[in-house]
Amino acid sequence: MEHAPSLLFSKIRSLWFFVCLTIILKSLIPSFVQKWSKKQKPKLPPGPKPWPVVGNLPEMLAYKPVHRWIHNLMKQMNTEIACIRLGNTYVIPVTCPTIARQFLREQDATFASRSLTTCTDLVSSGYVTTALVPFGDQWKKMKKILTTALLSSQKHLWLHDRRTEEADNLMVYVYNKSKIVSNGVPGLVNIRSVARHYCGNITRKIVFNTRYFGKGRKDGGPSFEEKEHVDSIFLLLSYVYAFSISDYIPCLRKLNLDGHQKKVKEALKVIKKYHDPIVQERVKQWNDTPKIDEQDWLDILISLKDADNNPLLTLEEINAQIVEIMIATVDNPSNAFEWALAEMINQPNLLQRAIEELDSVVGKQRLVQESDIPKLNFVKACAREAFRLHPFAPFTPPHVSMSDTTVGNYFIPKGSHVILSRRELGRNPKVWNEPLKFKPERHLKSDNGSNVALTEPNLRFISFSTGRRGCPGVTLGTSMTVMLFARLLHGFTWSAPSNVSKINLAESNDDLNLAEPLMAVAKPRLPPELYHL
Template structure:
């Protein structure tokens, strides 16, 4: 009897310690700091009362003096991270556990039900589409194949700005809207790569956008704004369909515009290949259509093709165009920076030809300016959210399964523990030994930071596969605009207003600046 009693007692103690071991991270490790949530709704009332939500989250982070913050929205723990070392724990040390995306209204609509590579949750569809993007769309060989298409748009960029300098102006300088220049250059490149065309309609007589292209770009940036934009129904799915914050209507309208332009081109091209009227590939749309599975059947459905093109357009145009506009605005207010960058360009390229992609590796000061624009002025406050797939501990905090992890672009890039004078635009901070007398050729710069001190392109399993394309699309317009033209404030204005928009991270007012040619006419007249 005593033996059985001892055995029972031993079993009870063993069970107790097993349970304690399995659950100890819940008791030892607390959630990251954050505001006290209400029952059921969590902190949704505060989120709705403090729009836009990203500014509310950053204010909480500052007020609580923390680099990792947790707010509960409905039943979802949303964790915001502003510290590079903690960010690396999420995306390097425990990357496999955070390799999924949460389900959300905007992502589901844009990806046509999670058919794409960037927005889809972890799973076979995501693996399939990501493999296609990396191997078939943006491989080094494919980028080389599309080199001429990109250069055509870089040439058109110079030609368009040059015409703005000469239109109705005998002095040879003119006012240029650099938001239009940057956004439409980026969009033209992607249209060329996918559809082998710059315009959907006739375009502008000066090489600029027509009405169709303006509507197309506006729709893309509506999606940039509302994708993962703290929609109430994402945290309380029972409210889905009511569209209480109006996000669903905006997303659907923007998608309708894009599909109006894209779908006829895609459907006609698919039919051409089926009928045998087309035999040679000319762009990435042809690549997507002609992919085959192991049984020689078409690998992608038309819905997968259509959704992927929209997703990749969104991913390609937002960061480069925003960095170009902000970077030039900051540098106009610091003329010595413009002198540094033009000196490097003149030394590397000279004044008898235009910058080419092959020159970019030598233009470290240009790259430093772009890095600084990404650091100080990211297009979005947060990276697309990562989903925690299992309970875990990060930086001694408990992160529950199902949590949404938001890496704060602005929090990382402006963290005062990492950056000296974090709110000042200082390209030299990215150069190891500071600016040299001529070239900065003692350093090799890229636009990425593997330690996540700022985020231009994400890393890990969900990292951006298009780093090389994004780099080219950022550096080429930067280099061409600085090399070909001098930039200054418009007449009767002392400095460029660098006020940020209340609703997003763009300049409150589009950058309009005075441009004047600095290269010979025969070089600029392409």
């Protein structure tokens, strides 16, 4: 019996030890788990150390243009994905195709939204369009209209003759220019102007069924109204996704510190001056005579009905969507041709190879037609190479993350603006051999019968992007681009002016355009009757 107290004491001590151990473990385990989880949680992509509150906005304002600062920063840090905090926004630039595919293919649904900026708000009339609109019901509605009502294969065929008419007009206009002495040089042509107005003409033709807003010109060229219109479209393009301080510190928006808002409003005023009377008159025609035969995209947009047979689109939606169509169609084809021709004049063997292909496929007794496009693989390779090496814009429009996620072992917070670098994806030395050289043959497949496409789904460069936010107008964009290349390369021989030994390929200080518009000498190479249509 003498051992009973000691046995009881031993049991009580063991129980007390167990209780204390349990309490200690319960208090320590959460902190260990939290600490462990913090160690396991991926970090943000590398980037410059941000300042309190404003992030890296001081650097953004100090180093212009911003796209060069970002690209130089990434090269200095030796990274293909970065994180730059502007205000409270994480901006994630990407220069690696593999990482880009993780964003736009593997996690496309997460990055299907758009950023809210002062300029996109103005251009889209409060986000009632498609390309500039954040993910949601309005975007779904407008994208469905674009893909099914405007850009279907049936509608593309329906507008074939309109596109051909403008390709013919292009030949007439350049032929007339080739007969004029400008600045003492016969046949001198401003390629930037010609290419941009060709794109503008096509877009006006398929949207409004007109080439001219005014009386027009007999030689096929743009008059004052078309010049003002196209110039305003390109002004919008230069500001629509520009890096603006007010977009990252919203309380500053009313101050318009960088002047972007004022310039966008002025450009929109010019564009609406030409668009609005046409739209209003056409709506009146449809109201007065509901059974009008559809002639163009404007007719289609007005005639669309909802389930209750009411107009599907408001006047505001129609006007804003037309502006967005304009800015989406004029830039890439015109920029690609200007850069490609500049490169090809400096490499005459490339011009000769393109001409030989065109003469082989088309001959010299007729003009190139859209039906020839599948066989013009070298011409398309030249266009692809221009898209790769000389994109119009340095970055894609932002893809905004709709939730926290992980990409490339990096943490990407909800609300991040992911911008793919058009410039550096196409020049990535891990992907492209001699990335800074214009080499169209790199796009030709070993099988000569294979069709060369302008699309690049693997994001080794960006022509029409991919995923939910990819351009729905691939067919139209391809037709416009290839016909611009093919008609002008087939119809004329091109050379530098006699006082220029080589075309200067320097980029503009502010953007990715040629520093100076390309001036080249055109000489007709087909029978004269083909130019008088």
